[in-house]
Amino acid sequence: GAGVSQSPSNKVTEKGKDVELRCDPISGHTALYWYRQRLGQGLEFLIYFQGNSAPDKSGLPSDRFSAERTGESVSTLTIQRTQQEDSAVYLCASSRGTSAIYEQYFGPGTRLTVT
């Protein structure tokens, strides 16, 4: 079946604008994760959703970042008033559940460039 998809693949935006990044998880995967990877750095956990439970937002770097998920489907990561330090690749992953966290399937990512 189809893997995790993300859109757009690349996004260039001006500082101060808002952006929305989209993630479509694998059908049937109840857990969804967002990560950020800055150039030359490791993956930074941002947020995860498990079913209809309240998301774990502990990794969000500031209140300019928010994420939503509709049921067990699409998720959007919104960054308001973008800053240059937000430039990174944003990766989404999904798994059958957080008990299967080791079987995360990653999307291709969205490369965000803030000018």
Added chain:
Amino acid sequence: EDKVVQSPLSLVVHEGDTVTLNCSYEVTNFRSLLWYKQEKKAPTFLFMLTSSGIEKKSGRLSSILDKKELFSILNITATQTGDSAIYLCAVIGFQKLVFGTGTRLLVSP
């Protein structure tokens, strides 16, 4: 604070060389350690290690975990240019993955 440290940060070798990548960790509620290969954007899964001393092997790649000393190594023998990538180590804590910064491997022809 949970952390995963990888070394070296980058490495350049010639085709045919053998390389060893290192990963040490301090993570509460350790469950497993994972290795990923990242070539463009999305990392691809290589190994999951849960028990000490049991080598996992896939072709020219192998990995082993030492839970007493809190580290793992990833070995690649007879390297090829297609092995050039960032190799990420991640540790599963309580319902969360903690990633290292990765080792950037470049295999020159």
